[in-house]
Amino acid sequence: MTRSPARSPRLLLIATMFLVVAGGILLTVPQTPSAPTISAPPLATAPPAHPAATAPSSRATPAGAPAQATASAASTQSASASALPPHGEGVAGDAAIQKSLEDAWPADLAADDEHTLLAAGRGLLRADATGVDRAKWPALFGDPDQVIAPAFSTARFRIQAAIARRDGSPNQAVVHLVWAATDRGGTYTDRRITDWHFTRTSTKGASTWTPQPRT
Template identity: 80%
Template sequence: MTTSPARSPRLLLIITVVLVVAGVILLTVPQTPTAPATSTPPRAPAPTPHPTPTAPGSRTAQTGSPAQATASTASTPLASVSALPPHGAGVAGDTAIQKSLEDAWPADLAVDDEHKLLAAGRVLLRADATGFGRTKWPAIFSNPDQAIAPAFATTRFRIQAAIARQDGSPDKAVVHLVWAGVDRGGTYTDRRITDWYFARTSTKGASTWTPQPRT
C-alpha cells in the first residue's frame, strides 16, 4: 500500500514547524558565561640574605717561612666590619679596629699576663715582618744571624691593634695582631692579621710565657 502524494506537503510543513520551534528554544535558553581566566600576580622575589660578619674565633697558626707568613693575611675576619674604618684610613682608624677586637673577644687573662703577652707578640711580629730583632728569638727563627731580606720595610711597618686571650686553657694563649706595612715590591696593605701562640712554663716557681714555634 503506497502513501498518498497529497500528504507530502503536510509532512514538510510539520517538519518545518518542528525545526522553527527547536531553533527558537535554542535561542531563548540562557548560555552559561565562561569565567574569564584570572592571572596570578607575580610573586615578589625573596630577599637576598646578607652574610653576618663573624668574630675572630677560628684562628689558624701561620706556617712556612717568616716571609711567607707575613706576606699573607690570615682568614680570621675582624668583627663588626661595618664599624671598621675604610682601608687606608691610617693611624686615625686604629682605635676603631682595637675596639672592634676587644668587643668581639672579651678579656679572659690577668692584666699582668696580658701585658707580657702583648709586648712579646708585638716584638715577634716586628722581627718576623722586618727581620729586626730576630736574634732575640733563636728558637722561633732558625739561623737568626743569617742575612735574610726582610719582607717589609722597618720604617713603613705599623701595628694597628692587638689583643691577648686564652687559647683553650689558662696555660695557653694567643696574641692576635692587626698590622700594616709596605712590602719589598712597594705595595702598602693594612689590616693584615697574624696570630702568635704561647704556652705558660714554670721555672723555680716563676711562670713565663714562651712563644711556640710554627709547626
C-alpha cells in the same frame, strides 16, 4: 406495514456524523504532555582533604633562644664589620680596629699576663716581618746572619691593634695582631692579620710565656 425500517438508515447517518464531529473536536483540543521523569544526578563525591603544605617558617628553628642567638650573632658581626674603618684610613682608624677586637673577644686573662703577652707578641711580629731584634728569639729565627731577608721594610710598618686571649686552656694563649706594612715590592697593605701562640711554662716556681714556632 411499519416505518421503522425506513428510519434506520437516517439514524445510522446521524450517529455517524455525531462521531465524526466528536472526533474532530477531540483532535483540535491540545493535549498536555505528561512531565518526563527527571532523574536526580548522582551526588558528587567530595575530594579527599589534603594536608596543608608546610610553610617554610614551620621548618625553621623553634621559637626561642637558638634562633634569637643566631640572629643576634649575625647582627653583631654585621655591626662589627660596618664599624671598621676603610682601608688606607691610616693611624686615625686604628682605634676603631682595636675596639672591634676587644668587643669580639672579651678579656679573659689576668692583667699582668695580658701585658706580658702583648709586649712579646708585638716584638715577635716586628722581628718576623722586618728582621728587627730577631736575635732575641734564636729558637724561632735562628742565626740572624743566616735567615732569609725580611719581607717588609721598617719604613711604614705599624701595628694597628692587638689583643691577648686564652687559647683553650689557662696555660695556652694567643696574641692576635692587625698590622700594616710595605713589602719589598713597594706595595703597602693595611689590616694584615697574624697570630702568635704561647704556652705557659714554670721554672723554679716562676712562670713564663714561651712563644711557639709558627706553622
